[in-house]
Amino acid sequence: MRSWCVKIPRGEGESARKKLLEASLLDISLKIRGEGEYLLLPVNDPEAMGEMDLMLADFEERDVLETDYRRLVKVPSDLAGLLPTSYDVVGDIAIVRLVDELLPFRRNIGDAMREALSRLRTVAMDKGVQGEFRVREIEIISGGPSTITMHTEFGLHFKVDVSKVYFNPRLASERWRISSLVGRGETVIDMFAGVGPFSIMIAKYASAREIHGIDMNPEAVALMKENIVINKVKGVNPLLGDARELIGSLPPADRIIMNLPHSAHEFLEIASMNLNPMGIIHFYTICEREAIDGFVGDLVSELKGKGIDLDLMRLEELKTYSPTMSVYSADLVLIHRPCSPV
Ligand SMILES: C[S@@+](CC[C@H](N)C(=O)[O-])C[C@H]1O[C@@H](n2cnc3c(N)ncnc32)[C@H](O)[C@@H]1O
Secondary structure, three states, X not given: OEEEEEEEEHHHHHHHHHHHHHOOOEOOOEOOEEEOOEEEEEEOOHHHHOOOOOEEEEXXXXXXXXXXHHHOOOOOHHHHHHOOOOOEEEOOEEEEOOOHHHHHHHHHHHHHHHHHOOOOOEEEEEEEEXXXXXXXXXXXXXXXXOOEEEXXXXXXXXXXXXXXXXXXXXXXXXXXHHHHHOOOOOEEEEOOOOOOHHHHHHHHHOOOOEEEEEEOOHHHHHHHHHHHHHOOOOOEEEEEOOHHHHHHHOOOXXXXXXXXXXXXXXXXXXXXXXXXXXXXXXXXXXXXXXHHHHHHHHHHHHHHOOOOEEEEEEEEEEEEOOOOEEEEEEEEEEEEOOXXXX
C-alpha cells in the first residue's frame, strides 16, 4: 500500500519511531521498511508533520489483529492511552511493561494480547532486568506456566528460558550485521554470550575459525550448549565463567563482541589487550543521548593514555531505553596496543 513516510538514517530510526508512535503519527497498520542506509517510517497524518520532508513509498500491510489488542482490553477509558504500544516477543511469550495505574488490569491486558495474537502462548509482565546475569524478573499475567520457549530469527532456533537468562529479540538485525562482517578464518570472542545468539549466528552464516562464547550464568551456558546442537553449528566453544578472568586464556581475537550495555566499558581495556592489531570490538552501551559522543570519546582517550589506540569506526543508536537514554552500538578498531598490560 502507498503511504506518506519520513526517510530517516538507520542510526536514528529507533528514536524517530518512538517519537512518531508517542505522537500517534506512526501508521502502525503498515510495516516499516529499510532502503539502504535509511528507514522509511509510514505516517498517518502528513499534515501534522509540520516542516518534515515527506515522500510517498509502498509498504506491506500488517495483520491488523497483531497491532490491535488494545481494542479488546477492558480498562477505564482514561487509562486506555497508557496501554503499551510495543512489547517484546520471545518465541511464543510476549513480555510487556505496564505502568502502575494498569497493574489492577494486568490479567485482562494479558488475555487480550493472547486473544489478538494467536501465536502467543503466554504473556509475562516485565518487572525489570536485574543482577549481573541481567535476568528479567517477570510475572505471568496470561497463559503459562512454562517460561521456556523456542525463538526463531534468521532461520536459527534459540531455546530461551525468559525467567532465567537474558535474551533480546530486538537485536536480531544487529546480530545479522555482525555475522555478515566476520571474515574467513577469524577468531571471535563473544564476551557476554548469553544463550549464544551472536556466536551461533556467526557459526551458521560466517566462516570464522573459532568462536568463544563466554557467560557467567550457568543457565545461559547450558542453553547455549543446547542451542549449538539444535542449530547444528560447529566451531562455538561455550565457556562458563567471568569474561574478565577467562579472556586472557583464549587466543588473541580478530573480533570481540561486548554485549553488556550497562557495564561493557569496565571490560574495554581487558578486551583490547586480547585483540589482534586491526581487530574489531563491537561495543554496546546505554547512555544519555546528549552524552554519547563524549562518553565514547572519553573512553577512547582514557585507553590512549595506557598505550591502547582504538579508533571509532561507526556509532549507531540501536533502541531507546528511556525518555533520555538509548542503547548504542559502537564499532572500534584497534590500531595499537602494548604487548602486555601496563
Ligand atoms: C545483555 S546479556 C547479553 C546476552 C547475549 N549476548 C544476547 O544477545 O542475548 C549479558 C550477558 O552477560 C553475562 N555476564 C555479565 N557479566 C559477565 C561477566 N563478567 N563475564 C561473563 N558473562 C557475564 C550475563 O549473564 C548475561 O547473560
